[in-house]
Amino acid sequence: xxxxxxxxxxxxxxxxxxxxxxxxxxxxxxxxxxxxxxxxxxxxxxxxxxxxxxxxxxxxxxxxxxxxxxxxxxxxxxxxxxxxxxxxxxxxxxxxxxxxxxxxxxxxxxxxxxxxxxxxxxxxxxxxxxxxxxxxxxxxxxxxxxxxxxxxxxxxxxxxxxxxxxxxxxxxxxxxxxxxxxxxxxxxxxxxxxxxxxxxxxxxxxxxxxxxxxxxxxxxxxxxxxxxxxxxxxxxxxxxxxxxxxxxxxxxxxx
Amino acid sequence: xxxxxxxxxxxxxxxxxxxxxxxxxxxxxxxxxxxxxxxxxxxxxxxxxxxxxxxxxxxxxxxxxxxxxxxxxxxxxxxxxxxxxxxxxxxxxxxxxxxxxxxxxxxxxxxxxxxxxxxxxxxxxxxxxxxxxxxxxxxxxxxxxxxxxxxxxxxxxxxxxxxxxxxxxxxxxxxxxxxxxxxxxxxxxxxxxxxxxxxxxxxxxxxxxxxxxxxxxxxxxxxxxxxxxxxxxxxxxxxxxxxxxxxxxxxxxxxxxxxxxxxxxxxxx
Numbered sequence: 341x342x343x344x345x346x347x348x349x350x351x352x353x354x355x356x357x358x359x360x361x362x363x364x365x366x367x368x369x370x371x372x373x374x375x376x377x378x379x380x381x382x383x384x385x386x387x388x389x390x391x392x393x394x395x396x397x398x399x400x401x402x403x404x405x406x407x408x409x410x411x412x413x414x415x416x417x418x419x420x421x422x423x424x425x426x427x428x429x430x431x432x433x434x435x436x437x438x439x440x441x442x443x444x445x446x447x448x449x450x451x452x453x454x455x456x457x458x459x460x461x462x463x464x465x466x467x468x469x470x471x472x473x474x475x476x477x478x479x480x481x482x483x484x485x486x487x488x489x490x491x492x493x494x495x496x497x498x499x500x501x502x503x504x505x506x507x508x509x510x511x512x513x514x515x516x517x518x519x520x521x522x523x524x525x526x527x528x529x530x531x532x533x534x535x536x537x538x539x540x541x542x543x544x545x546x547x548x549x550x551x552x553x554x555x556x557x558x559x560x561x562x563x564x565x566x567x568x569x570x571x572x573x574x575x576x577x578x579x580x581x582x583x584x585x586x587x588x589x590x591x592x593x594x595x
Numbered sequence: 596x597x598x599x600x601x602x603x604x605x606x607x608x609x610x611x612x613x614x615x616x617x618x619x620x621x622x623x624x625x626x627x628x629x630x631x632x633x634x635x636x637x638x639x640x641x642x643x644x645x646x647x648x649x650x651x652x653x654x655x656x657x658x659x660x661x662x663x664x665x666x667x668x669x670x671x672x673x674x675x676x677x678x679x680x681x682x683x684x685x686x687x688x689x690x691x692x693x694x695x696x697x698x699x700x701x702x703x704x705x706x707x708x709x710x711x712x713x714x715x716x717x718x719x720x721x722x723x724x725x726x727x728x729x730x731x732x733x734x735x736x737x738x739x740x741x742x743x744x745x746x747x748x749x750x751x752x753x754x755x756x757x758x759x760x761x762x763x764x765x766x767x768x769x770x771x772x773x774x775x776x777x778x779x780x781x782x783x784x785x786x787x788x789x790x791x792x793x794x795x796x797x798x799x800x801x802x803x804x805x806x807x808x809x810x811x812x813x814x815x816x817x818x819x820x821x822x823x824x825x826x827x828x829x830x831x832x833x834x835x836x837x838x839x840x841x842x843x844x845x846x847x848x849x850x851x852x853x854x855x856x857x858x859x860x861x862x863x864x
């Protein structure tokens with residue numbers, strides 16, 4: 341029997357090279373010591389952030405924020421996406437506005453949002469929700485509209501009601517696209533989370549560690565922040581990929 | 596036996612197509628798919644429609660299913676004008692069209708929501724049908740786990756589930772390899788006898804038409820119309836090597852080749 345998932349070591353070549361280059365530059369004083377922080381100082385910063393609880397509090401707060409913002413954005417995105425995907429009348433009313441608003445970058449909403457919600461947690465949540473909202477709507481709508489005609493004809497031939505057609509044909513057919521939209525929404529919500537934290541900097545959070553370290557001029561803190569953000573993001577991404585691979589038992593496993 | 600003979604089942608009309616015309620508009624041009632087509636199929640009869648592509652045979656079948664409407668003329672089944680799809684008219688497509696997210700069992704059950712059966716009776720009917728098409732043991736399989744022939748068997752079971760009076764078959768075996776195809780032809784014949792339903796089948800395969808049909812309707816393209824109707828009085832099951840069988844097959848092939856069009860778009864053989 342072969343192992344199903346084998347770690348491909350080739351994927352580690354680039355990170356190892358970068359680490360090595362960083363080490364060569366920082367240990368031999370070849371670069372700006374302020375920017376190319378030595379491994380020992382990074383290690384010390386990690387130890388400090390771990391010991392004083394900053395890293396744990398930051399990670400928890402960031403993930404919680406992501407979760408709330410994503411839930412709000414994805415839920416409303418699901419609702420709007422289904423509405424315009426299932427009803428062409430609703431689509432004609434809502435779609436033009438939606439696609440116009442979609443062109444506005446998430447962070448362009450910041451001045452308005454801070455005016456409405458203040459410079460704090462609510463604005464951060466709103467930015468994350470906006471980040472999750474758009475990809476959800478786009479993919480849910482595309483999934484509902486893209487159901488192959490032959491399947492819809494099966495529904496007609498079987499005398500399924502509108503509701504039965506939605507439940508037994510449209511939603512299952514759209515499910516892979518909906519899931520892909522939610523996966524994308526987590527990714528954009530994650531970007532929004534870090535951005536919102538960095539710009540608004542209220543409370544705990546990985547993005548806030550980043551902003552605070554930069555303010556203090558402590559580049560080792562910035563690097564620890566970047567590492568933590570990268571690691572958490574990577575873990576989220578893997579988790580979702582893993583979950584979505586086994587989401588549909590009716591699909592042929594792709595090997 | 597004598598009672599059955601007295602009731603003259605072959606007299607009752609199952610399908611009536613009267614003066615049907617249909618024109619499609621593609622890329623701004625009008626393409627006449629059917630012009631003034633009339634056809635009657637008796638209850639319990641097996642009739643095949645053959646002809647080159649573009650002769651409108653699939654369009655005619657889709658009208659009978661209620662998936663398309665004639666521009667002129669009427670299409671009726673058992674005396675009722677066809678206006679929309681109905682569970683009383685089953686249809687079997689060339690692509691099996693099993694819903695990939697449902698198991699074989701769930702696919703077969705799809706058309707039973709108006710049957711009035713209890714859950715238990717429904718389960719019974721589903722498993723009977725799965726056995727009828729020879730798929731026992733695959734109840735919980737998903738379509739991606741089935742071969743082409745098995746998928747089409749499941750589709751046959753699904754189309755029979757609501758107990759349709761008429762089964763419309765749109766090149767149902769066209770996508771299968773020849774071995775599976777002749778096996779399923781025998782199965783279709785057995786099911787036709789077993790269920791005693793009227794079957795109207797579109798096919799490209801002349802031998803298949805002769806093997807299964809009581810009558811074969813030969814159609815011509817541009818505009819689609821009926822060229823000839825050939826009776827096949829041979830008893831079933833038929834033997835493909837039987838001289839009378841071969842005779843009729845040759846006659847049909849000839850009738851298809853004596854088209855006004857050059858023989859470029861003739862039956863694929």
